[in-house]
Amino acid sequence: MAIFPFGRKDKPAVADASSAAQAAAPQGLLDRLRAGLAKTAQVLSTDVRDLFKREGRLVDDDFLEELRAALVRTDMGPAAAEAIVVDVRNRLRARVVEPELVVDSIRTQLLARLAKKSATLATAAAGPTVILVTGVNGSGKTTSIAKLANRFVKDGKRVVLGAGDTFRAAAVEQLAMWAGRIGADIIRGEAGSDPASVAHRAVAHAIDGGFDICIIDTAGRLQTQANLMQELAKIRRVIAKQIPDAPHETLLVIDATAGQNALSQAQGFQEAAGCTGIVLAKLDGSARGGVIVPVTEQFGLPVKFVGLGETADDLEPFDPERFVAALLEGALAA
Ligand SMILES: Nc1nc2c(ncn2[C@@H]2O[C@H](COP(=O)(O)OP(=O)(O)O)[C@@H](O)[C@H]2O)c(=O)[nH]1
Numbered sequence: 001m002a003i004f005p006f007g008r009k010d011k012p013a014v015a016d017a018s019s020a021a022q023a024a025a026p027q028g029l030l031d032r033l034r035a036g037l038a039k040t041a042q043v044l045s046t047d048v049r050d051l052f053k054r055e056g057r058l059v060d061d062d063f064l065e066e067l068r069a070a071l072v073r074t075d076m077g078p079a080a081a082e083a084i085v086v087d088v089r090n091r092l093r094a095r096v097v098e099p100e101l102v103v104d105s106i107r108t109q110l111l112a113r114l115a116k117k118s119a120t121l122a123t124a125a126a127g128p129t130v131i132l133v134t135g136v137n138g139s140g141k142t143t144s145i146a147k148l149a150n151r152f153v154k155d156g157k158r159v160v161l162g163a164g165d166t167f168r169a170a171a172v173e174q175l176a177m178w179a180g181r182i183g184a185d186i187i188r189g190e191a192g193s194d195p196a197s198v199a200h201r202a203v204a205h206a207i208d209g210g211f212d213i214c215i216i217d218t219a220g221r222l223q224t225q226a227n228l229m230q231e232l233a234k235i236r237r238v239i240a241k242q243i244p245d246a247p248h249e250t251l252l253v254i255d256a257t258a259g260q261n262a263l264s265q266a267q268g269f270q271e272a273a274g275c276t277g278i279v280l281a282k283l284d285g286s287a288r289g290g291v292i293v294p295v296t297e298q299f300g301l302p303v304k305f306v307g308l309g310e311t312a313d314d315l316e317p318f319d320p321e322r323f324v325a326a327l328l329e330g331a332l333a334a
């Protein structure tokens with residue numbers, strides 16, 4: 001049964017037939033990714049099939065412009081769309097081709113853009129690995145922390161969470177609820193207390209208790225809010241005093257449904273907050289999953305995880321091959 005926590009009571013527990021199917025059977029990794037990317041894949045495959053509706057479709061200028069428009073609709077950005085169009089033009093111009101050849105081009109170009117960086121999570125050589133999680137309001141930080149913690153716990157690791165979003169009592173309760181459900185410890189402070197002191201206590205708890213993982217939540221902020229960016233720097237300094245190479249990861253959570261706006265809001269974060277990787281949340285809610293391409297390129301940071309739903313299991317390490325396969329498999333179906 002799908003779970004929609006936190007004010008999502010308006011939603012039916014099982015939203016539609018596909019999530020019912022999801023709930024019925026334990027999913028393989030590709031199945032989960034497929035389900036999460038279904039909206040984007042459907043739009044793309046409909047568009048690509050439409051290109052070939054006319055019998056004996058010739059790759060001419062009209063074809064190439066229609067292809068470009070279809071690609072841009074996935075939010076992959078003009079540069080990636082252009083690279084694909086150029087590749088198709090160079091290889092297939094003035095030929096009558098099968099859809100497979102065009103899909104091959106899309107696959108090759110997307111992989112070339114997505115597969116550049118290693119996406120493994122850095123861990124501490126000894127002692128607890130500390131992960132700091134940041135991003136704008138509502139991007140999916142707290143939920144992503146719960147999902148990450150869940151992965152670690154299922155992997156046999158001992159996890160402590162630091163409720164560093166002390167702005168709102170509800171944010172602390174949200175994390176505490178997840179901690180209880182998942183089986184992680186939580187360190188919390190008074191509402192309005194200094195998040196750096198919560199972070200300090202969480203890391204101390206992790207060291208003293210021999211925990212494997214410590215994940216610190218933070219309040220949503222914009223790169224333009226100098227005081228809040230300084231607060232983040234203070235959290236980092238405090239953590240680094242306890243464990244010199246910590247935080248081992250600083251993850252920037254980005255909302256895949258928020259489009260270009262989200263990207264520009266998060267712009268600058270990577271330097272100001274010392275981010276080391278991206279979690280692209282809410283891919284399942286978007287028909288524009290192609291946004292992962294500009295996210296990778298604009299931030300110069302690897303996408304380490306993708307969020308594919310609202311339950312603790314809906315997080316996957318980003319794997320370009322699997323991602324592109326899930327995106328394109330529908331494009332060739334009849
Ligand atoms: N569909 C979907 N919803 C998500 C995902 N991640 C987070 N959410 C929802 O987005 C909303 C905001 O998430 P939250 O973690 O509280 O964001 P925060 O303010 O950055 O901590 C909540 O309703 C979450 O359930 C995801 O991967 N998919």
Ligand SMILES: [Mg+2]
Nearest residue numbers: 141142165171
């Ligand atoms: Mg939060």
